[in-house]
Amino acid sequence: MNAYRQIQNAVDLIEHHLQQELGIREIAAAAGYSSFHFQRMFQAISGFSVQEYIRKRRLTEAGRLLLDSEEGILPIALNAGYQSQEAFTRAFESYTGTTPGKFRQNSAAFSGLEPISFIGLEHRTPSDAGVSRPDIVRLERRFVIGYEYPTHLNDGQHYREIPGFYDDFGRNGRFSLIPGRLAPDMAYGVACGFKDDGGFSFVVGELCDESAVPPGDGYVKIELPAGTYAEFKAFGHADLVERTRNFIYSCWLPGSNYTRGDGPDFEITDVMHSVYPDRMRIRIFIPLL
Numbered sequence: 001m002n003a004y005r006q007i008q009n010a011v012d013l014i015e016h017h018l019q020q021e022l023g024i025r026e027i028a029a030a031a032g033y034s035s036f037h038f039q040r041m042f043q044a045i046s047g048f049s050v051q052e053y054i055r056k057r058r059l060t061e062a063g064r065l066l067l068d069s070e071e072g073i074l075p076i077a078l079n080a081g082y083q084s085q086e087a088f089t090r091a092f093e094s095y096t097g098t099t100p101g102k103f104r105q106n107s108a109a110f111s112g113l114e115p116i117s118f119i120g121l122e123h124r125t126p127s128d129a130g131v132s133r134p135d136i137v138r139l140e141r142r143f144v145i146g147y148e149y150p151t152h153l154n155d156g157q158h159y160r161e162i163p164g165f166y167d168d169f170g171r172n173g174r175f176s177l178i179p180g181r182l183a184p185d186m187a188y189g190v191a192c193g194f195k196d197d198g199g200f201s202f203v204v205g206e207l208c209d210e211s212a213v214p215p216g217d218g219y220v221k222i223e224l225p226a227g228t229y230a231e232f233k234a235f236g237h238a239d240l241v242e243r244t245r246n247f248i249y250s251c252w253l254p255g256s257n258y259t260r261g262d263g264p265d266f267e268i269t270d271v272m273h274s275v276y277p278d279r280m281r282i283r284i285f286i287p288l289l
Contacts (some may be wrong), residue, residue, distance in 0.1 A: 003254030060112030144203015
């Protein structure tokens with residue numbers, strides 16, 4: 001079964017239980033993925049988070065009930081998963097631009113969000129301008145000590161925050177405290193500590209000796225296991241990193257014959273030959289099975 005069909009299984013589960021509370025683990029399990037990996041792929045392909053999809057689908061169905069039935073606003077609100085009519089009204093107005101009462105009176109033309117389909121997406125032409133195809137490489141085990149920053153998948157929060165993590169790491173001289181630095185001109189960015197809710201840690205650091213010990217609070221040591229990796233080159237403007245990562249999880253990985261392996265993915269920035277934001281030299285590594 002291909003990855004798009006697997007994700008569609010999870011969407012079908014959501015649609016069949018749209019008015020019920022499903023945990024992200026249960027949804028991801030229907031696709032055969034971990035919670036975090038499922039959320040990352042869903043968001044890269046669809047453009048919005050799993051929770052955003054559920055919220056918009058519930059509000060869409062609530063809008064249809066407002067137009068096509070005489071059911072009261074409070075029962076519709078409760079059916080859509082809101083605990084009060086006031087909370088539903090705020091969410092509905094934010095989504096449609098009008099309150100439920102005015103929406104019903106005006107009989108406005110309304111489309112909302114239809115159930116999404118991932119079937120057939122493997123045949124689409126990807127929008128991957130400027131994104132390189134990967135080299136499949138074998139890497140030896142290595143160790144990184146770095147400073148740990150919390151971030152989140154929701155609304156692309158990690159893409160907005162990660163440049164600031166690198167800036168903090170350099171501006172405050174956090175690199176200078178790392179013992180046993182083996183490649184001072186190469187900055188590592190490691191995504192790890194994946195959580196069910198989409199939160200994770202992004203560690204900015206440097207390659208270190210196996211015996212090196214983190215220097216203090218906020219620093220962690222990470223083992224990057226030996227194995228097979230897909231190596232993508234993001235040489236150009238800084239926004240190419242985001243486009244490359246979205247391409248990996250929306251097109252390349254689900255359309256390839258590879259499965260993402262366990263462990264962190266990471267990127268290496270050639271600090272001496274990069275100028276932020278226009279001329280970056282970043283290599284992105286995705287573990288494969």
